[in-house]
Amino acid sequence: MLLPGLALALLLGATLGAGGREAAAAGPAELAVAGGPLVRAGEAVRRLLWIDLYRVELYLPPARRESRELGRPGLAKAFRVEMLFGGELPETIPEEWAEKLLPPLAPADQETLKVTYAGLESGDELLFSFAPGRGTLMEVNGRPRITTGDHRFMAGILALFVGPDAASPSMRRDLLAEVAPRAVPPATARPAPAR
Template sequence: MVSQRMGVVMRKFLVFAFLFLFASPAGAGTLEGVTMPDTMQVGGKSLVLNGMGLRKKFVVKVYVAGLYLPSKMNSSEKILAADTERGLDMHFLYDVEKAKMCKAWYDGLKNNSPAQEAALKAQFDTLCSYMSDMAEGDKMTFTYVPGQGTTVSVRGKVKGTIAGKEFADAMFACWIGPNPPGAEFKQGLLGG
């Protein structure tokens, strides 16, 4: 009788331990040694960490990104359609030259928002003017506030703000649009 009861207790304990050990945290996350906080303050609102993705180029781990939204969403179409605050943090794991970053922005625009490529070229030129050579450990942050625009910060210093939801949508589409840097990367940002 006692051994039977111990067996039931032990099974319940093992199930609980398994669930506890392998459950993913609801908010904050760590990926490739980069830990992102549960929340980000944007435009006076608290955004939640939606998901994290690892950007790889062939076998090179380039950066870890974290997408912040007012509430968790797994649809890129709904995220881009909503005119609400958004944020994205990029933590670099590898040195990237400014010219390569700019090429990636222009490619992202062309591949994800081709109908707006000509109309948004000037804004993407401005975005590229904010870029710098990035080194391992550097951080870049993008925040969008409706009616104000997208603010770009490099290494903790605000470089400027680019007006317009159209620009914000095209820029965020570079990460979560139909042709992102990688399917796993996009899926990570969308929380999956």
């Protein structure tokens, strides 16, 4: 007789498919964005049981490594997300993500985000970058998909990955492990809705 936990794990493994790619080496140590060069300041892999789902990397300007500054609209920053899971994703954006990411977007950009999420596959790379004066840019596999003229979408990304109410406390901890240990400002917890 199988132990209940093992039976659940086997069932989930069969349900989720063959899994995905094992977490490989991290992305580039440095990114060039409109706000200047950014260096990798932290990384984390989201896991469910034994399955690597996605890797997230946080990039900041070389001289700005304090988490208390992350929510500042004057600070360039980026998150690189690499999809590792090779199985089927849920058809819709998880509610916890939608609450943080959709409100600051215009309706057309909300639809773009939903369609993009539904089409993600193992190996896809998303880059969310913010530069003062340019706003937030979301690229998928190097192609621009969403551009906003302000910081509100990036505030949602910050809330999702490193905010006090982050989707994964262990990912938040890992992403901020090498950033000066100061609390992420509450202002990043909930982005303002789009106008």
